[in-house]
């Protein structure tokens with residue numbers, strides 16, 4: 677059998693950590709496959725999706741800016757994709773393309789690994805972009821009692837309220853640090869999940885946290901989706917208040933591990949994947 681391919685569709689893709697962590701996992705298990713970054717501008721997306729149907733392709737990851745559009749081009753997006761409104765993993769099953777969103781599972785495993793309880797608890801989600809949508813769906817799946825979405829642009833937070841369906845009470849508020857609604861939500865939260873781009877390595881807001889230390893409680897678990905080699909400013913603020921801090925690398929590796937399991941049918945070698953992801957981050 678010829679060497680298999682797994683593709684990463686995005687634009688740009690050069691910065692992605694996925695090729696390093698996925699190739700390390702494939703090599704560790706002796707699977708004869710190459711994980712290839714296909715830099716795909718929007719007008720090339722339909723053609724790239726068609727190439728995934730080839731017998732030599734196991735599947736693909738989809739990243740910015742194609743997570744929404746790709747869902748329309750595949751044959752079978754699953755319920756999670758439909759709920760989040762985005763696909764991040766495509767599996768080629770005999771030329772038919774199945775899609776799912778492993779970010780949801782990645783978030784839940786990262787929280788569980790840190791000992792965070794979600795079922796029956798109040799959660800605060802900071803941000804209302806694509807990542808925040810996956811977080812709200814994950815909280816619904818895990819049986820959270822209530823989610824408050826706090827975003828700089830409050831209107832975008834309100835757009836996430838419907839994601840709770842009839843199962844989860846989702847509320848929206850402004851990320852205004854003076855607002856009583858944000859203070860009340862933070863005071864009652866068991867888990868606080870940071871899903872804005874604040875704190876991103878080399879980004880314009882690298883040194884910023886959306887939530888200062890005074891708003892955290894010592895019993896809380898704080899998860900930052902942003903991944904950097906050390907602690908983000910958000911996680912430093914949480915730790916200063918005595919909260920448990922969990923970095924975004926855990927989610928990144930666990931969502932990748934879930935994709936790996938779907939493409940290969942094999943148990944992902946997690947330590948190897950963590951090591952490869954850390955090495956890339958440290959080299960930046």
Ligand code: NAP
Nearest residue numbers: 803804805806807808828829832871872873901924927928
């Ligand atoms: P996105 O759709 O562009 O959303 C960006 C969010 O950040 C919006 O809520 C935006 O608020 C907010 N924001 C940006 N600049 C801000 C500022 N200066 N002050 C306050 N809020 C600000 O991005 P995304 O795809 O959701 O990704 C968000 C982050 O999650 C990125 O850092 C990404 O790397 C990370 N992520 C990590 C993983 C992982 O596996 N660990 C997976 C997915 C994403 P407005 O609505 O007001 O503009």
